[in-house]
Amino acid sequence: MGTSSGPKLSGMQKQVLSLYRGFLRAARLKSPEDRRQIESIVSAEFRRNSQQVDRKNFLYIEYLLRRAAVACINRASPAQASMVAPFTGLKSTSAFPTTRKTTTDITSIASNGGRVQCMQVWPPRGKKFYETLSYLPPLTREQLAKEVEYLLRKGWVPCLEFELEHGTVYREYHRSPGYYDGRYWTMWKLPMFGCTDAVQVLQELDEMIKAYPDCYGRIIGFDNVRQVQCISFLAYKPKGAE
Numbered sequence: 001m002g003t004s005s006g007p008k009l010s011g012m013q014k015q016v017l018s019l020y021r022g023f024l025r026a027a028r029l030k031s032p033e034d035r036r037q038i039e040s041i042v043s044a045e046f047r048r049n050s051q052q053v054d055r056k057n058f059l060y061i062e063y064l065l066r067r068a069a070v071a072c073i074n075r076a077s078p079a080q081a082s083m084v085a086p087f088t089g090l091k092s093t094s095a096f097p098t099t100r101k102t103t104t105d106i107t108s109i110a111s112n113g114g115r116v117q118c119m120q121v122w123p124p125r126g127k128k129f130y131e132t133l134s135y136l137p138p139l140t141r142e143q144l145a146k147e148v149e150y151l152l153r154k155g156w157v158p159c160l161e162f163e164l165e166h167g168t169v170y171r172e173y174h175r176s177p178g179y180y181d182g183r184y185w186t187m188w189k190l191p192m193f194g195c196t197d198a199v200q201v202l203q204e205l206d207e208m209i210k211a212y213p214d215c216y217g218r219i220i221g222f223d224n225v226r227q228v229q230c231i232s233f234l235a236y237k238p239k240g241a242e
Contacts, residue, residue: 138237139235144202144205144219145199145202146198147233148198148201148202150231151219151221151230151231152197152198154221154230154231155223156221156223156230156231157192157193157221157222157223158192158195158201158219158221158222159191159192159219159220160187160188160189160201160204160205160217160218160219160235161185161186161187161188161218161219161220162185162188162212162215162216162217162218163184163186163215163216163218164212164215167216167237167238188207188208189204191222191224192204201219205217205235205236208236209236213239214238215236215238216236216237216241217234217235217236218233218234218235219232219233219235220232
């Protein structure tokens with residue numbers, strides 16, 4: 001007996017389907033009544049808009065799906081309406097309640113049109129690129145502490161890594177542009193799960209420098225829920241490094 005396969009989906013349709021499934025997974029955390037409402041509204045929007053998807057209207061379909069889920073949550077939980085992240089143009093935001101925190105940290109300000117006046121980096125000519133922020137003047141102890149405090153506020157797990165030979169970005173195994181290159185950083189210790197103090201992270205950095213004074217060191221922020229590295233910046237360069 002032959003098996004019939006469904007129609008092939010385009011790349012954009014697959015993205016919409018993935019977004020739709022993500023909403024359904026998130027709905028499982030709600031109460032049974034709220035979950036049924038979310039599933040009903042989001043499914044209706046998905047069926048109505050997912051048949052003819054192209055690059056032009058994908059963002060609009062994404063917006064419709066998010067708006068449907070937000071509208072449902074507003075009806076189900078009026079007290080949480082002010083906590084829902086709004087849709088702001090091209091900036092991807094969560095459709096479910098999130099805690100909003102006012103901060104002046106420049107690394108947390110989102111802008112689609114360059115409305116924020118950011119600090120100017122050093123000219124890259126003649127300078128080797130090591131890691132994030134490496135074109136800036138070397139960070140002071142206080143500036144490093146603020147960067148660590150930022151990743152801790154985001155709920156990420158700090159982790160220290162070092163490299164003894166290739167501190168700069170170089171291409172060995174492939175030539176495609178992007179973040180990943182030929183470097184392999186070595187973990188100093190296990191990720192600092194449960195750490196809430198930037199001083200502890202800097203103390204570990206001092207221990208790493210003492211053990212490997214000629215190393216390049218970086219600090220990363222690891223999201224142990226999504227299993228992804230969210231931030232990484234150069235924390236130490238050996239003496240004589242450009």
